[in-house]
Amino acid sequence: MAFTYATYLQRVKQAFSRGDGAQVAALLDVTGCLVQANQPASKKKRGGGGLETKLEHVSDLAQNTTQQLESKANKALRSQCGDSAAEVAASCAVCARHLLAGDPVQAYDRLALSVQPFVDLFRTEEQTWVVPPLHAMADNVRLVACSADDAIRSRGGEPDRLENAGNHLMTFFSAANRPQGDPDKRLATLRVVNSLFRIYFALNTLRNCKYLVRVVDAKKFLSFESFACADRVTYKFFVGRLAVYEEDFECADSYLTYAFDRCLGGREHRKQRSMILKYLVPVKILTRNQLPSEALLRKYALDQRYAEVCRAVREGAVAQFERALAKNMELFVASGVFLLMERLRQAVYRRLLKKVKLIHQAMRPEKAVQVPLRLYAAALTWQGYECTLDEVECICANQIYRGHVKGYVSHKSGILVLSKKEPFPPMSFE
Structure with missing residues (x-):
């Protein structure tokens, strides 16, 4: 159900006071406003079944100016939760208002102002409850930056917010990797690393990934198995893709196989497994000489992409392979596997x-x-x-x-x- 901004701030105060990290993360999450803003007016929802913590369900954001949202947040939160909490909550609210009004550029610029206050809050708080809110803020910064760049690009401008978001996420990463208080606050790091990977792959600045990989691989870093399975799977997927880019196919096979084997569950996990297989299928052919079954390709909706390629490899049909490569050229280039497919040509020649x-x-x-x-x-x-x-x-x-x-x-x-x-x-x- 919809609720007022005053109610929202009251819930923020209660969640901060209790140290309820999951609730604070939900309250600061602005990504639902991105979905809401992109829906046709007839389908936009103002309550009625949504989670009561979500900013997109605050009914009177549009009726408040930026100054009013800030003033109300300061009055409600500053004395009990501190300056940083008040600044972060106000910035997220202003960001949400701009998103719902269809202005992601202004939304991002305002959200960016919340980064340093949140880092201050994260460093000051000694308990681990601040880990989920940091994850929420990292997602906020990255996804709103993507939307802002799309808007800038549509106007013929030069998009730069996603690059800026990468700098802010590095600030989050540094804070999480050298935490004050409970050392388990470092559990926030891997999710931030994955968000940075997404940014660097989107910007094609893969050289920036190497520093993060070195940190995660260092002996002084937390045990990899101590992180959530979903974060480990995502990390292995990206380092697998990075290994493909660097033509280290043995490592790519190891990383992507790890991700595929541990990506279990329902419909969403099937989509993720399909994404992993886009890279793992050609890698397995190159490194282990293993072709997938047609049933596997159909199960993960990859038959149109790879079925003809696999038949050509199995039968030694060079011309058929070239046709399949030409037909799916744009698809292979867009997903970053074209060089892998070029390597597969050798398997066809051999057959x-x-x-x-x-x-x-x-x-x-x-x-x-x-x-x-x-x-x-x-x-x-x-x-x-x-x-x-x-x-x-x-x-x-x-x-x-x-x-x-x-x-x-x-x-x-x-x-x-x-x-x-x-x-x-x-x-x-x-």
């Missing part, structure tokens, strides 16, 4: 080469391990993939270098000489 070797062996058993490069070129041409003998030689050399094939290329003779013992190391999809 076709194995077929060519078997055909050559049937035709010339006495020279079974001496495969003419022209025969491989003919197979590629037959599939509709034109390439020269020099290009075929380069393909074979790459196969040998990557360990997909054992042997050597005789440039003078135009022959691929395969090892007599296991020329094609086992691959699970064959």
Whole structure:
């Protein structure tokens, strides 16, 4: 149900007085106002079933000026909860008013003023109840900044609020990582790290992630298992993506597998598992030579993205692989897996080469391990993939270098000489 700003402030005071971190976090949360502001007027709700702690249900925000919201917060909170609490509550209320009025830029600029007061509050309070409110404030800053940048971009301006939000979240991270009072306040850190990852990936400033990874991996940091499972899963997902970007596919496999195996639950978790698999599927093919089942791809709605690719890898259909790559080019680029797909081309080349070797062996058993490069070129041409003998030689050399094939290329003779013992190391999809 809807309630007044005075009632809201009374609940803030009660929650702060009790040290009720979950309630304080809910009261400071402005993200519901983003959803409310983006809905058609006919669907906007003012109470009637929403949580009574949410700012979007405060009925008289629009009737109060910024000065009035600040004055009322100071009067209600300052004496009992302190200056910082009053400043933070007022800033969140003003931010919510701007969001509901459709002005996310003003909303962000006002919200940013609450960062230092909240950091002061976090450092002063010795108990761990301030951890959930810090998480709420980190989400506020990031999500409102995203909305502000969208608005700036739509007006033809240069968006800069998300970058600014990253600086503010680093302030949160520093406060949480070197806390005063209860050392368990450091449990706030990993959620903030994940929010920073989201910002750095959105801005394509991935170099900034390395410092955070070093901190989390340090021996002096909290035990990783002490953090909430959801935060651990999110962290492993992002460091897995970072490993993909750095072409460290073994680490990517380890991180993404950790995230997938521990991402359990209902419909929302299925969406998250699907997101993880977008990266894990090509990584598994590259590092473990494992192809997903068609049932798995269908279950997580990835069949249109990967089914044709996987068939091409399994069958050695180079032209089919190229068509699948071209068809989903924008999708692969947008999700950051295009370079992974480029790497998968090697698996397709290898599968076709194995077929060519078997055909050559049937035709010339006495020279079974001496495969003419022209025969491989003919197979590629037959599939509709034109390439020269020099290009075929380069393909074979790459196969040998990557360990997909054992042997050597005789440039003078135009022959691929395969090892007599296991020329094609086992691959699970064959």
